[in-house]
Amino acid sequence: MAKKKQHIDDFFKSQLQGSELPLDGSEWARMSKALGHEKKKRRFFWWWFFGAFVLLVGIAGLGSLWINNGDQANVETTSKTEKSQAGLKHSSATEAEIEARLTDATPSKEGDIALVEAKASPNTAKTSTPISNTDGNRVYKNLDLTTRPNNAIVSGNSDPIDDIVDDNSDVNSDLDVFNELPGLLDYKLVDIETEIANPWTLRSKIKRKDAPQILPVYLGFTGALQVNQQTTGGNNSNEVNSINANEFSRLTPSFGLELKFLTNNNWSINSGLRYQVQGQSLGSAFSRNPAITIEIYDSIPVLNPQGDTTDWLPYNYRDTTLNSNLSNPSLNYLSFSLGISKSIPFGHRWGLNVGLEIRPKILLNAGGTSVAYNSIGTNQDINQFNRFGLSGGLNLGVHYQLSPNYMVQWDVFSQFDFNDIRARSDIHQRYRLYGSRVGIYYRLR
Amino acid sequence: MGKQDNLKNEQEIISACIKRDPNAQQLLFNQYAGKLLGVCARYCTNLDDAKDALHEGFLKIFNQIDRFKGGSKLETWMTRIMIYTAIDHFKKSIKWKPMDAEQMSSIQEDEAVEIEIEEKEEISLNQIYQIISKLPDGYRIIFNLYAIEGYTHSEIAKELEISEGTSKSQLARARKLIKKMLKEEHNIG
Known part of the structure; x- marks a missing residue:
């Protein structure tokens, strides 16, 4: 058979271009799982929502009763001691x-x-x-x-x-x-x-034997500002480092209602609902030189078409209506809280508060400020995020009793996400929040 | 009529994928996964790595498909993402070390390598992939980008963070090595 000369590049190109390799069905199953298709089939979403709320409030109420019962025993003992000391x-x-x-x-x-x-x-x-x-x-x-x-x-x-x-x-x-x-x-x-x-x-x-133990309960309205710092990202925890996290930090608001069940030994059990905005600022990414203007993949290393460098971003949203990147992408959560705090009174009206809390949360929607149109939208597809999350943290602050029925409380807090933001199994992003919260509380009983 | 039957043309599939319709995503995956696995396999040293890159690449595709503007063929756009993914996968799996000046000084760029081959030469696709996979990492990636994908040395240099000279010399070495393997293992050339 006659031989012809062919460039080695052309030979391989002709052999490889358009070639296929066989795949088995397990690859799609793996892909489907990573895309979170199973999660979309979840039902009874709102049942979970209300169930969790009722459960948390119930736990808080029962917890305060339990603590109070223990305290009543102490009251009785104290009363006897006082008698003998007198x-x-x-x-x-x-x-x-x-x-x-x-x-x-x-x-x-x-x-x-x-x-x-x-x-x-x-x-x-x-x-x-x-x-x-x-x-x-x-x-x-x-x-x-x-x-x-x-x-x-x-x-x-x-x-x-x-x-x-x-x-x-x-x-x-x-x-x-x-x-x-x-x-x-x-x-x-x-x-x-x-x-x-x-x-x-x-x-x-006032520790009086036989006196009824009526637990004060406060209802408070609280507002907070918090710094959102993303702790991890990308395919592993090292791919968005602390520099990236700080670069994209952003201040976001939150507000909510809280029930505070006081007990006799300066402890209180707290439970509440909070609307909480979390998000990043990508403004610095867009103002970079060279600017990242076209290809911003979410937490994916990108060969920028401008050819500058491979870059990581915490995540990027795209407004599906405006078809525009969002410079201030936001995740809007409704969170429940269950916490316990200790008050250390000083003076007659002041007290120092130290508390711990866990905060299950549910993602309501996602949006942000559009880069191109400078508008606010909530059109982001939230299916790319985990609908349920859990965070927890510490708070430290003071309270001041304005009157028998009103109290204000100010504290600083730090919260950490315990699970990933994204639904994708290959991206591990979490938040760390630092903030300050002010609340005014009214005594219900 | 099933839902998948309704997704007849590519544009419908894309639109449905933007809405994250699982059926459309499966259709797209089934349609292109084999070809794109072939792309990944050219850049990876084994099939398992290639499958990982394919998985990662498809996740990017499904998450970014709303950015596909139709300026090129969908397959071309997907292939480009898959190439970047495979290269990034490769970068993560090894410590990428651009060659230093001393190494460079000993390398001379060869002339284009030609081989003589019969029109119906007996070499299978698997054997082609085997030859590619046996190339050192740098040779393999640069040969693929230049010879198969049609990148320029300038583009390769920027992507791999190396100099154009390094790209040229690695390509030359890759060609020589491939020719040697073809000759020794398959009596071609």
Whole structure:
């Protein structure tokens, strides 16, 4: 057969161009999984949403009850200790003396209990002017034993004296003066307004056996600003390094509602909902020289058509309506929170807060500012992101009791994503958030 | 009539892929995966690496397909992405070291290599791939980019972060090595 000369390049080009290699079905299965097709089949999305919320609020409520129950035991122990420390015996205050003092006491409306100035003996104890009580459960002033404390002493007996005198005629309802008084005398009469102001302080001072343990619950509106720093990206955690992460950091807002269940030992359990914007700023990428103007792949190394370099970006969104890159891509989440915090009171109105929280979140939509049109859109296909996420972190701050019913709290926080942002298995991007949050809280009970 | 039957032409498939329709994505994958695996195999040393590059490349394609403007054939656009992916895959798998000046000084660019080959020479596609895969990494990539894809030395130099001289000398060495393998292993040339 005749031989012809052929350039080696042409020979290989003719052999290889258009050639195919066989594939088995497993390749598509792998691809399908990476594209997150299975995730799209998830149903009961909103059931999960509401279920998780109800569960978290339930956990918070039950947790506060549990803590409170433990605290009631402590109250009882404390009460007994106080009695012994007072060094007062039943015989030191006669029934007549008690009744004499009761006669002098100005009756107050139902619901008052007493805070009494500490004196050396019950004989010199005096009562102070009654004040109106806010709700009958929290603020107690004056040794006003002629009336039955509202809910404080369970009684069906209409005779107040019967409640005062320990005559065993009504075992369940009698206020055991001889046992209670020394304990009550051990409290100091303080600036009652200040005491009112700080529920943590107040509750730590008023420890009365049999007193009802009503848990204060606050509802707060909070707003926050946070720095979004992306910690990882690309095919492995090294491909978007800390320099990249800082370059694309961006300040985003969040706001929400929070329930704060206070307990008797300065702990509180917190649960809430928050609308949270997370995102990056790609402005610096577009202003680079040479600018990355055409090919911005999300977390994919790109041979730029301009030929400058292979580059990494945290991610890039494209507005599907405007067909434009987004300079400030955003992910908008609704997050639940469940946390626990410890308040360390200082002064009568101030307290230091230290807390931990976990924050399951759900992606509502994605959008951002269009580069070309400088407009805001939420047209990004959110299927490329994980719909559910979990983050958690720490917070540290102070609270100030404005009035008996209002409190403000300011804290700084740091949160970390526990799972990847992207639905793709080959891109591992997460956020680290640093922020400051302010909230105003109203006491519900 | 199934949903896949409705996706008759390429434009419909692209539109559906932009909407992330799984059926359209599967159609596109099935249509081009074999060819693109062939592209990846030219740049990788073994089939497993080629499959990994194919997987990575298709993910890029599906995520970026809204950027395909139709200025070129879809296959050309996909092939280009696959080449970049395979090269990046290669860069990640080894420490890419551009040749230094001392090494360069000993290399002279050869003239174009020609071989004599019968019109119906007995060499299979598998044997072609084997020859390619046996080339050193640098030779293989530069030979593919220049000889098969039609890149210029300038474009290759920018992509691989090497000098044009290095690109030329590596290409020359690749050709000589291929010719030697063809002769010794297949009695061609």
